[in-house]
Amino acid sequence: MKGTYLGQVRYSAPISEGIILLKISLLEPKVVDFKAGQYLAVLLPESGKQAYYSIASSPNKKNEVELLVKEDKLGAGSSYLFSLSVGDSIELMMPMGEAFIRDKSQRDAVFVGGASGASYARSMIHYLDESGQLEHRRVHYFLGVREAAELMELEYMYQLTEKHATFHFYPVVSDPKCWNGYTGPITGVVDTVLPNDLSEWEAYAAGSPEMVKALATLLISKKGLTAERFFSDLYTPEDSES
Template sequence: MLRTVCHLETLHECAEHIWHVRLIPEQQIAYKPGQYLQVIMGEKDKRSFSIASSPTRGNVLELQIGATPGNPYPGQVLEALRTNGKIDIEMPLGNAYLREHSDRPILLIAGGTGYSYARSILQYLVDHQMPRRTYLYWGVRKADQLYEGEEVLNWASEFKNLTFVPVVQFPDDDWLGRAGLVHEAVLSDFHSFSQFDIYVAGRFEMAAVVRDALRHRDVQEEQLFGDAFNFI
């Protein structure tokens, strides 16, 4: 794990209370798709965020940060970026990175801004011409939180190996896609999970529900990848 300074390139709100950040590190640090970094607010205050970009995209690090009003954990990081134009980080961290030498199909299950983790893996696969059958199930509360849904649809149009299933928990009347909880959509679509590598990202509560549901469907631990599992 290495430490470097990252300079802010862009910061914009891509959906309500969700911010897309592009950083340029002073030192390029190798990492694997699906890993995360820590923003160093103090020596005893390090805050973890998934890297939303692929190492194939050059010396840039992207983050997608959900920051609702009154939540200081992400809010203070965004304020530091706005004020100082730079942050100190440590990386790479995490063991839930893409197993790129596996030949098993990939099942990505993301909740909310957990998509940022899936995005790193998807970008990597796209840049390698989507060599493996890949499914992305992205669950959100409301449809307008699918902040990069169009980009994923474009990838799915370009690469027949990619299937994208957005799932909205509280849909409006004009929503024509899947509704409900993301893990329930996954469970209803597959009779068996024995052939998959399964990657999960989202809030700890969501990750725990997904893990328990998959265990009841005889998914083995060596098939499941998610850094949240180390904390729940």
């Protein structure tokens, strides 16, 4: 059930160019139950408003939540989170969202994260790995960024591809300078790499609403994904696919 939590920053450091990883210990209540892929609201003390962030950690970690936050010097939420130091308190409201992992499913899954949208996929990937589900479930993870320096946790992702033949990782960089891998818009790479019949698959996406919408159109209209199996808290295909 959704509730308000008082937390304390335990760790804050860049995880890639322009994105920080924040680790927040829960003080009151001390534990939270959530599902991988859910998000939370940060209460902004100055304005009393809320800003929303995917929970980047696995739900197996119950006394702490991790966030990946993209720098936005004019943004109230981003500036607040970037200003926090270890030991500072923070108020959170959680858990929220319906786009969590369907973890009893055996279906192939495609995860797509644009920049800080990686946070959403990160929670689900860590959870599937820890719970042994990657042994029998195929996952294709596309991480899209503008520049190679924005890519994050490459070592962990490549280790997973070695550990599980079922896990496939595709980092995609829009600016091809200093990058020899996949380039271009992430939807183009998804289109090329994945088969044309995704009628039995599930998809999970986070990033800019424009990217998520373009991805939904590609997967549903071109590749036969069932609209009900496209999960994102940023866009619901049923609203506009008809």
